[in-house]
Amino acid sequence: MRTLIRGGRLVDPANRVDEITDLYIDDGRVVALGMAPDGARVEREIDASGLVVCPGLIDLNARLREPGAEHKATIASESRAAASAGITTLCVPPDTEPVVDTQAVVELIHRRAEDAGMARVEVLGALTVDLKGKRLAEMAALQRAGCVGVSNGLRPVANTEVMRRAMEYASTFDLVVFLHCEDPWLAVDRQMHAGSISGRLGIGGIPETAETVAVARDLLLLEQTGVQGHFCHLSSTRAVTMVAKARTRGLAVTAGVSAHQLHLTEDDVSGFDSQCHVRPPLRTAGDLKGLRAGVQSGVIQAICSAHQPHEKDAKLEPFTLTESGISALETLLPLALDLYHQGGMGLSELLATLTSNPAKIIAVERGALGIGAVADVCIFDPDVRWVLEEDAMLSQGSNTPFLGKTLRGRVMHTLLGGQVVHTWEP
Amino acid sequence: MARSQFCQLDESGRLRHFLTTEGLSRETLTDILDTAESFAAVGKRAIKKVPLLRGKTIVNLFFEPSTRTLTTFELAAKRLSADVMNINLRRSATVKGESLLDTLHTLEAMHCDMFVIRHASSGAAHFIARNVAPHISVMNGGDGRHAHPSQALIDVFTIRRHKPDFTKLRVAIVGDIAHSRVARSQISTLRTLGVKEVRVVAPRTLLPPVPEALGAKVYFSLEEGLRDVDVVMMLRLQQERIQGPLLPSLHEYQACYGLTQKRLALAKADAIVMHPGPLNRGVEIDSEVADGPQSVILQQVSHGIAIRMAVMSMILGRRDSAEVSN
Numbered sequence: 001m002r003t004l005i006r007g008g009r010l011v012d013p014a015n016r017v018d019e020i021t022d023l024y025i026d027d028g029r030v031v032a033l034g035m036a037p038d039g040a041r042v043e044r045e046i047d048a049s050g051l052v053v054c055p056g057l058i059d060l061n062a063r064l065r066e067p068g069a070e071h072k073a074t075i076a077s078e079s080r081a082a083a084s085a086g087i088t089t090l091c092v093p094p095d096t097e098p099v100v101d102t103q104a105v106v107e108l109i110h111r112r113a114e115d116a117g118m119a120r121v122e123v124l125g126a127l128t129v130d131l132k133g134k135r136l137a138e139m140a141a142l143q144r145a146g147c148v149g150v151s152n153g154l155r156p157v158a159n160t161e162v163m164r165r166a167m168e169y170a171s172t173f174d175l176v177v178f179l180h181c182e183d184p185w186l187a188v189d190r191q192m193h194a195g196s197i198s199g200r201l202g203i204g205g206i207p208e209t210a211e212t213v214a215v216a217r218d219l220l221l222l223e224q225t226g227v228q229g230h231f232c233h234l235s236s237t238r239a240v241t242m243v244a245k246a247r248t249r250g251l252a253v254t255a256g257v258s259a260h261q262l263h264l265t266e267d268d269v270s271g272f273d274s275q276c277h278v279r280p281p282l283r284t285a286g287d288l289k290g291l292r293a294g295v296q297s298g299v300i301q302a303i304c305s306a307h308q309p310h311e312k313d314a315k316l317e318p319f320t321l322t323e324s325g326i327s328a329l330e331t332l333l334p335l336a337l338d339l340y341h342q343g344g345m346g347l348s349e350l351l352a353t354l355t356s357n358p359a360k361i362i363a364v365e366r367g368a369l370g371i372g373a374v375a376d377v378c379i380f381d382p383d384v385r386w387v388l389e390e391d392a393m394l395s396q397g398s399n400t401p402f403l404g405k406t407l408r409g410r411v412m413h414t415l416l417g418g419q420v421v422h423t424w425e426p
Numbered sequence: 427m428a429r430s431q432f433c434q435l436d437e438s439g440r441l442r443h444f445l446t447t448e449g450l451s452r453e454t455l456t457d458i459l460d461t462a463e464s465f466a467a468v469g470k471r472a473i474k475k476v477p478l479l480r481g482k483t484i485v486n487l488f489f490e491p492s493t494r495t496l497t498t499f500e501l502a503a504k505r506l507s508a509d510v511m512n513i514n515l516r517r518s519a520t521v522k523g524e525s526l527l528d529t530l531h532t533l534e535a536m537h538c539d540m541f542v543i544r545h546a547s548s549g550a551a552h553f554i555a556r557n558v559a560p561h562i563s564v565m566n567g568g569d570g571r572h573a574h575p576s577q578a579l580i581d582v583f584t585i586r587r588h589k590p591d592f593t594k595l596r597v598a599i600v601g602d603i604a605h606s607r608v609a610r611s612q613i614s615t616l617r618t619l620g621v622k623e624v625r626v627v628a629p630r631t632l633l634p635p636v637p638e639a640l641g642a643k644v645y646f647s648l649e650e651g652l653r654d655v656d657v658v659m660m661l662r663l664q665q666e667r668i669q670g671p672l673l674p675s676l677h678e679y680q681a682c683y684g685l686t687q688k689r690l691a692l693a694k695a696d697a698i699v700m701h702p703g704p705l706n707r708g709v710e711i712d713s714e715v716a717d718g719p720q721s722v723i724l725q726q727v728s729h730g731i732a733i734r735m736a737v738m739s740m741i742l743g744r745r746d747s748a749e750v751s752n
Contacts, residue, residue: 199634200448202548202571202607207635272549316527316557318550320570 002026002041003418008048008379012055013352014359014368023053025375028418032371046413046420048379054351055367056088056376056414058358059332060178060256061232061304063325064090064121065396067108068097073309073396075109078329079118081394083421085330086378086411087305090119091362093178093232094126095153101126101137103145110146118421120376122362124151124178127166133157136169143173148362149230151178154279156214158184164221171227176361178230179218181239182280186210191320193281197266203320206281208236215239219246222253230361231255233306235280237290244299254361255299257291258306259335260326260401264288268401274315274322275401278306296345301357305332309397327397330388334407337382341408347382375418380411434555441741443555443564446573447615455618459583461736462729468505469731478739479508483538486512487529488567489545494703494727495567495577499542502734508742511538526550527557534559539742541565548572548607563741565734571605577702578611580733582619584726585657588698592619598651598693599642600627600683601661601710604634608702609661613640627651629682631672648683652692660685660701663710676709685711690720698722 005023010033012018017033024032024040031037059082065073082090092109094100100109106123113121125142127150129135139150150170157163170177187210192198194205215231219242222229234240234255243255260278265285268276276282294300308325315322333354340350359367366374385408390398414422434443434450441454468474484503488496496512503510515529533541540563543551548570555564568574582592589595597616603609603626616624624642626633637644645651652658667673690699699711699721707713716723 194635196636196639199604199636199639200610202569202573202605202610204571205635272552274553313525316525318526318545318547318553318569320547320549 002043003415004036004042004045005048005053005377005379006045008051008053010053010369011348011351012369013348014055014356015370017369018348023369023377025415025418028375030369030371030373030375046379051379051381051412052347053377053379055355055369056378056416057086057333057354058089058091058367059087059305059307059329060091060230060302060358060361061258062090062092062307062329063095063309064092065309066096066112067105072311072314075112075121076116076118077394077396078307078309079113079116079121081329083118083414083416084394084411084424086333086380086414087329088119088376088378088414088416089122089364089366091122091124091148091358093124093151093153095131095155099126099130100124100142100147101129103141106142106145106147117416119416122148122364124149126150127152127170127177128157128162131155133159133162136166139170139175140173143175147175148364149176149178151232152180154180156180156182156184160217160221163218164225167221167225167227171225174228176228176230176363178232180232181211181214181218181234183210183213186213191277191281191324192269193266193283195266195284197270201270201272208238208283211236211280212238212242215242219243219251219253223251229253233258233261233280233304234291234294234300235261235283236287240290240294240299244294244297247299254301255294256302256304257295257300258304258328259332260306260328261291262288262295262303262339263335264401269319272319273401274317274319275326275399277319277322277324278326279324292339292343295339295353296343301353302361303332303336303353305329307395309395310399311397315399325399326401327393327395327399329395330393331400331402331407333380333411334409337409340382375415377413377415378411379413380409382409384408384410386410441737444575444737444741445551445555445564445566447575447578447611447618448573450618452618452620455579455582455615458579458733458736458740459586461740462579462583462732465735466729466732468735469728475505475507477507479503479506479742482508482540482742483536484508484510484540484542484738485533485538486510486542486567487515487533487544488513489515489543489550490568491516492544495544498730499567499734502731502738505731506735506739508738526554530554530558534562538562540738542567544568546570565737565741568607571607571610573611574607575611576730576734576737577608578615579737580726580729581612581659581700581702582615583729583733584700584722585698587725588722589656592616592621595621595657596623596625596655597621597657597659598625598627598645598655599659599661600648600651600685602632602663602667603628603637603640603661604632605664605667606661610640612659613642617641625651625655627683629673632667648689649692652689655693656697658685658690658693658697658699660699660711662702662704663706680709684709685715687712687714687718690715700726703727
């Protein structure tokens with residue numbers, strides 16, 4: 001089965017390729033660029049003229065809700081949504097029910113993802129048993145089961161000694177530790193950024209220090225233990241600055257940001273819009289600027305969706321009683337592309353944050369399209385404008401503040417291991 | 427910001443819901459005060475009823491315990507000749523399977539005209555206004571720490587009776603600003619009405635994260651904050667504040683922020699003292715002050731009914747005139 005992607009602008013950040021060329025795929029892998037390989041018989045051709053061809057997107061932070069919360073979403077429903085959004089690899093946190101602290105859960109997730117066949121799903125194992133922050137999870141066993149890293153999900157490890165030992169233990173096996181930085185005492189029972197809007201609305205505020213205090217602690221522990229750390233989704237300029245300084249010192253730390261943090265601020269909560277209830281919270285216009293600058297300067301290497309699909313009822317309560325999170329797979333690329341359209345970033349540079357950089361963070365041989373590479377491909381029109389409609393969303397959750405908004409950039413085709421898993425039909 | 431502000435006014439700028447004092451014009455606020463003035467006399471008559479809302483049904487939907495507020499809302503509705511139903515739903519009642527929306531839709535089906543909502547969560551009144559059937563109006567009887575608009579109007583009504591020219595007034599609001607829905611509504615109301623200076627007086631732990639954003643001048647010292655003010659508005663200190671890390675003790679709070687006769691002497695000689703109740707005597711306010719000649723606390727209570735009558739009649743009366751013109 002040979003596939004030819006003809007005439008697209010191939011942007012492959014890892015190989016520093018950005019040119020209009022043809023891409024040949026055979027047996028699930030890239031076999032040639034530009035000229036057809038000898039004796040090639042093309043069985044399927046995709047016309048990519050006027051479109052961008054890049055490695056399939058890798059989303060380091062997406063919750064698929066299975067196992068345990070299938071009323072919100074399933075691996076099948078969400079991987080289908082991912083395919084429609086050009087995402088070919090989803091990295092899921094361990095905060096499922098049961099928690100990913102045994103091999104059995106890892107295997108279950110992998111099996112469901114294979115059955116669905118729409119996207120690859122990589123799993124982060126638990127850092128501590130049941131994410132309780134007390135005893136270490138069996139990280140070596142989780143790694144053997146295929147986990148690409150470890151994390152405590154959205155539950156911060158309060159006990160510093162446990163965190164230190166967990167990092168030390170993870171370093172033994174070269175496991176990357178994914179960190180959600182939130183001081184538990186500064187964030188408890190609070191739902192939005194502590195600032196002028198929270199003061200006006202009378203909503204308990206999560207101060208910036210909830211993030212920076214935790215980042216400071218974890219940076220020092222990362223330095224002491226030597227483990228590789230990844231901050232999943234920073235929300236404040238000050239945290240970005242702290243990470244930048246640590247990197248200058250030579251610390252092997254990486255950082256991510258969720259795409260919605262590059263677009264929304266605390267102002268968007270001012271009408272009690274529960275779709276804007278997220279964790280970490282939306283912060284100030286200054287923070288939004290700092291986060292965008294962080295992506296541009298390379299301090300933030302990965303843009304993620306922070307996808308959290310919900311059933312309708314989860315958001316149908318007064319703001320403070322709603323669950324946090326946005327259904328975000330289907331807006332990941334267009335929201336990120338804004339940094340190319342408006343933010344002055346090169347397309348290749350921007351796409352690196354969605355392909356080669358995240359691949360490197362979880363050490364998978366993906367996110368590139370050189371000869372021999374796995375043919376996970378995203379083909380998109382960077383300029384087309386479209387409106388996000390609830391009925392057209394494939395995710396089981398349509399909880400997003402971007403409903404009805406005009407987005408720029410649309411995925412036309414997605415290939416997973418050379419197989420077409422999505423073609424946009426208007 | 428305007429993008430997501432829920433509109434409590436209809437197309438012609440009249441009150442459709444009453445959720446917050448924020449965004450209401452000076453004209454609308456003055457209109458409510460003037461209407462309340464006309465209702466204040468009703469309570470003094472032998473027959474304390476007017477037939478304005480005959481045939482209307484008002485439901486007091488209280489998700490938080492309250493006696494005083496509930497009573498005045500009930501009396502206000504009754505004096506307007508509306509049918510009233512009081513429903514007390516402590517949080518636990520809605521936890522068991524039935525969501526807040528289910529409860530509302532059940533009541534909607536009974537053809538009510540207005541819900542008066544009190545709820546422990548900020549934004550609850552907005553949420554309900556957004557989700558109820560279009561024929562129902564929502565009146566906020568206090569939502570979390572967000573707003574208590576009718577209380578704020580009671581307070582300015584009381585001030586106006588003593589000091590009719592707002593532009594000359596300095597007002598100090600003293601106490602737990604951070605957790606007070608009353609304070610938030612008071613500040614916005616006083617500012618819209620053109621008060622010369624609004625001050626908030628509290629320790630840093632009882633102020634919101636960016637206190638200046640409220641549009642009031644911040645004082646940490648009660649003595650300085652009281653100097654030359656015309657109105658002192660005290661807030662109730664919830665006992666739970668001293669269980670967390672916000673305050674060391676009631677005793678220390680009283681020592682720093684309790685209103686004593688001696689401290690009150692720093693304000694203007696004709697300054698009035700207010701408190702939305704219930705009082706913690708000997709904590710935020712001494713009995714000597716609360717029961718003294720400058721206190722107008724009991725007047726506030728009696729004005730509660732007139733203000734609520736005014737808002738109810740303006741909202742439900744508006745709909746009638748709209749129906750007639752259709």
